[in-house]
Amino acid sequence: MTESIDIKHIARVEGHGSLYVTTKDKELVDVKMAVDEGARLFEAFLRGREYTEVPEMACRICAICSASHRVASTKAVEKAMGIKVDQQVVDLRRLLVWGEYIESHILHALYLALPDYVGHESVISAAADFPEVVKIALKLKKLGNDMQILTGGREVHQVSTAVGGFTSYPTHQTLDEIKERINEARADLQKCLDVWATLEEPDFERKTTYVSIKRDDEYALVDGDLITSEGHRVPVEKYKEIIGEDQPAYSFAKSGVHDGHGFFVGALPRLNNNTDQLSPFAKKALSQLGIKLPSYNTFHNNAAQLIETAQVFDMAIDTIDALLKSDLEWHEFETVPKAGFGTHITEAPRGSLVHSYEFGDDGLLKKADIIAPTTMNYLNMEEDVRALYPSIADLPRPELELMLNRLIRAYDPCISCSCHVAEVK
Amino acid sequence: MGNNGKPTVGIFGFTGCAGCQLNILNLEDHLLDIISLVDITSWVMAKAENDDGPWDVAFVEGSIAKSTDIERLKKIREKSGVLVAIGACATHGGLPALRNLADTDEWKKEVYGDDYERIDAIDIKPVSHYVKVDYSLPGCPMDKAEFVEAVKALLIGKTPYIPQYSVCGECKAKENVCLLKEGKFCMGPVVQAGCDALCPTYGAACEGCRGPAPEANWAAEVEILKKIGATSEDVKRKFLKYCPSVADMEEFKELEF
Amino acid sequence: MVQLQIKKENVYVPDLAKLIKKRKMTEWETLFTFEFVEGRMKDLFTYKPGQFVQLSMFGIGEAPFSISSSPTKRGYLELGIRKTGDVTNKIHELEVGDVVGIRGPYGNGFPTESLKGRDILFVAGGIGLVPLRSLINYVIDNRDDFGEVTIFYGTRSPDLLLFKDELAAWEALDDIDLHVTVDAGDDDWKGNVGVVTTLFKKKKFKTENLSAVVCGPPIVYKFVVKELLDIGVGKDQILLSLERKMKCGVGKCAHCQIGHKLTCIDGPVFTLFQVEQMQEAI
Amino acid sequence: MSPPYVMKRTDIKKLVEAASNEYDVFGPVKKRSKHVFGKIDNPDNLVMDYDSTILSPRKYFQPQNEVMMSFDLEENKVEDTLDELRAMRPRLLMAVHSCDLNGILHLDRVFGGEYTDKYYFARREKTTIVGINCLDSCEYGFCRSMNTHHVVEGYDLFLTPISGDRYYVQVGTAKGEHLVHMARDIFQEAGPEDFGAFKAALKHKNESLPHEVDVEGINEYLDLSFHHEFWDKMAEDCVNCGACAMVCPTCYCYDVVDDLDLSLTSADRTRKWDACLFQEFALVAGGHNFRESPAARFKYRFYHKMRGFAHDQGILGCTGCGRCTAACPSDISIKDVLKELSGIWEVAPTAQGGK
């Protein structure tokens, strides 16, 4: 008997996506990840825009990782034009991204994923049973947002980060305050880890290629080379060597392909690829949650986000200390447009993010290629569904659907963000 | 009213970055209070169980970017007592509506390749073009504080208030150094206030994401900007950036750049 | 009458008042009767016809309303309020026993002393009867102090007539000459039809001792003033009660400024002569 | 009368340090290329010699947003914030120019009178003001024309820079005397030579401050030109942004709003700066706008400034500080408006107000 399992509008993810699974006599016949987003045509309308405007508009691709888009886009522009920035600017951008990590990871792990583990339909209903965790989650999320506000002026679509620098700086006092809050929040994050340690992770394993950026001197999130779990490492300009895009006939979701199969970007791939660079807090979290690296269980991506949050706590303190040592005197900066190519890859919370541009000598954008993490993950999601299905085929329908939902959600997909996707007619 | 006596609320996203919805989640200090006052019965971004209305209040985010969106929007309107458009995409088309001013097919091709015709991409009009909008919260993204104000106002039964003047008024009250006077392209003089002059406060020129202020004196702003060296092209491009639906306004059509 | 000054620490803080009666007059206008919660306020709160109060709906806002009752009736305040916005909508939702904030009285009010001994023509358009009613009832209660009294009152249609019972009572009085008109009648309407200025054809006035007191929407002033000047009423004997946006009521917020005067403390009652000195007044 | 003193200019730091024990100190500090009045936590940040500030000191007496009272909606309780205000730490406001001292005196008149505004005066009483004499003109100001380049009251101490890098210090009030005593050793009683230096400074000031606009008869010009097309022409460039009103030391209009708490059980009544340039300023329920056109509102600001105060205070409402000109995105200059206004008066005065 042919059956179709249609999960329309996967809930608790950003953006609109659906999963269509066709089975025959409990054997999986077909899997399709479909996108229900309208087309926005970012790469088209960015053309002809001034180089200063490009990052400001490009960050609107996605609100949840707007800071990553902003930073990746800005750095791509600066690379194209040979614009140099000083260490304060580098550190402020890092701090901005650390804030985004805290906010985004907490949002996903505790608001969007956690309800599944504790049998709730949403964090709103979970708030009744787990008021303390929900309150802590709010507090941590606010901390991440406040870090973004401190550096970028706003938590969504920052305003003060520009090509060449920042239009305003935080003060020593505000940095001191946020540092103190981060240190205080360690205990809160620890409580979340304690709760997570009691949860049961679904049993699932499938080895795939894990892609992320990589540095030798630190856990790479903002800068680095592109690397695969098989050890293939290239400078980011050569991203196409690793990240291929394939456009399946049924959807305009271009999917990431690598060597003819899907690959996975996100928190778990980063943990797998950068295990030796974890900070003390992250290491402790890792061992507390009992995850052995490398892990091939996609569901571990949720826990990996919490571990990374711990990682970012440590990194943020270092960054703030560095900033506190500088004068933090804001100064005017000027940038001069120039023709050229520039590519940057940042790790957004949900995976590697490519911004690649070509500019004319008038400083107007000629061509853009933007590949968002969720785009890269589509094919891998489908492959995961195929691998998971046999073990859940006998479950009653609602539970089966829930597991499929949870599998997709574990990717922390951001469908609105995948700017190469659109619903087909 | 929901079965617990609280007003029912639906939050809906159309095509966009989900930033306005995220900004609701970003109300960390108020979220639990809001949840205690209203019954959010539909919000796909945050909940797995979502009902089919009716809703006392619907918040609608995003651009109406494909033909199927129109039907969905109309259904939401039919089932809602009050409909609030949130964010630039819903109030003025947003960045995606830039295609109205261009050859959409060429753009589709640029992004999706030769098979572009399968992409459903209609010209983007504000939500108010299709259905009655009771209140609009402009901005890219909408302002969190304005959202809270609107929720409170609707709950107690007063009119959600948005200042009826331009960003400069707020900017000056915040004692910012004027960026226009520093020669930067600031749209503050003609843009709808209510953001508390966020960008200029952080040293960045106003980009006009909240759309034109009522009675905006565009002609004067064009003169001001030309004085600091902007070209007609710059002015036109920037005026339309976040709020392309402005191109349909009579005042704009009559404007000489 | 001696004006008792209420000494208050903070002029902006309202006193609590309780709604004791609510009488619907038209679809849009209701007469509300308030009584101060604090007993001593009943004696302390004295006012002149033509003065107004600031009424607070806590959490919604504050708005100015003319006192419609006559100071000859002590112990309560009547406000006739039209539903037009946030504050007034909420006021209409009040139930007897509900509490609001009231501060005042503010404004100069009508010059009751200098009107003594004079003939008075009241001209009210629409909701303008609300403040005039205070003075009319004051005059009725002190009838011997005044000369001939005429009232012209017009509304757009019969269903918009305010204080219908009172109109009937005034009609019944020998020493009050009441003329009512509507812009457009209905099947039951047997009275005058036409705008309020058409009533001037109904009566010949001796103008040497005549004072006119006018209140209505902005448009009424233009035409009524013209009629009054035509029949020869002196500019300083034409009294107009003006309306402007108001926030503080005590001359600080500047919203009600007309030319160089403030409606709240210099007015709301001005003579036509004064009004002509004030830029952009009518 | 307290004797005048002299002090070394560099000792201002010591004064601020001594005062910090008792006062929160505010004064001009740098903001990008401009100056603003701000909190002085480090006396090195205080700038005594500055051109002008973006906002006037008005913000310390009538803040942009001020909670006046709170309501308990369930219990119907009203509680004002005066006690809180009166418990506020005393403030010292440093380096206020003459024009701004005059501005404060204007506000004193507006907020005083029969219905005294206790909020304003609570703040006023908590504040000690150290004024400073401008010996040279600033970029946009025209204080001389408005007769606000000197002050006889409104300060607690008044400093005039004199030769030898010193200030000549006049004591205006007991508050000022108190301040002197907080750092008594930096003040010396002025001697005859110091007086000479003071006179020389005033002479320099007298020669250097230009008289630029003739406002003689401005009241009449305004009334007679009220319906003149000049205003429509001038208003063409105005974007009705209200920046001019926000920065003005004598603009005081405010709006009042009730801010509900999210529980909907309590609310704050807040007043916030408003401006007569805004569309809704004279708009009443039902949609009638007493100043419908942007030009009417533009004109009205000048009218109120130059005519409105004259009515009950016998003075002009402008202190000639020039801030509105500095702030106007359209570069509309009040000096130009005043000059052109007297120009049309010369050409076409009619009883009906010109054409």
Ligand SMILES: Cc1cc2nc3c(=O)[nH]c(=O)nc-3n(C[C@H](O)[C@H](O)[C@H](O)COP(=O)(O)OP(=O)(O)OC[C@H]3O[C@@H](n4cnc5c(N)ncnc54)[C@H](O)[C@@H]3O)c2cc1C
């Ligand atoms: C001296 C005076 C006496 C008045 N007497 C009466 C009366 O007896 N009966 C009556 O129904 N109305 C009267 N009004 C008009 C009444 O004040 C307005 O209808 C009321 O303010 C509308 O408030 P709202 O909040 O419902 O409307 P909205 O349109 O929501 O107004 C918001 C706010 O703006 C201000 N405002 C708006 N319209 C006016 C206005 N016309 N006058 C002053 N402030 C305004 C108020 O502060 C008001 O709260 C009087 C006005 C004045 C100035």
Ligand code: SF4
């Ligand atoms: S910075 Fe921009 S918004 Fe602010 S006053 Fe200047 S022009 Fe207006």
Ligand code: SF4
């Ligand atoms: S009107 Fe202009 S010059 Fe005069 S006091 Fe105000 S801001 Fe200063």
Ligand code: SF4
């Ligand atoms: S600052 Fe200039 S543009 Fe703005 S309202 Fe004042 S005069 Fe008009």
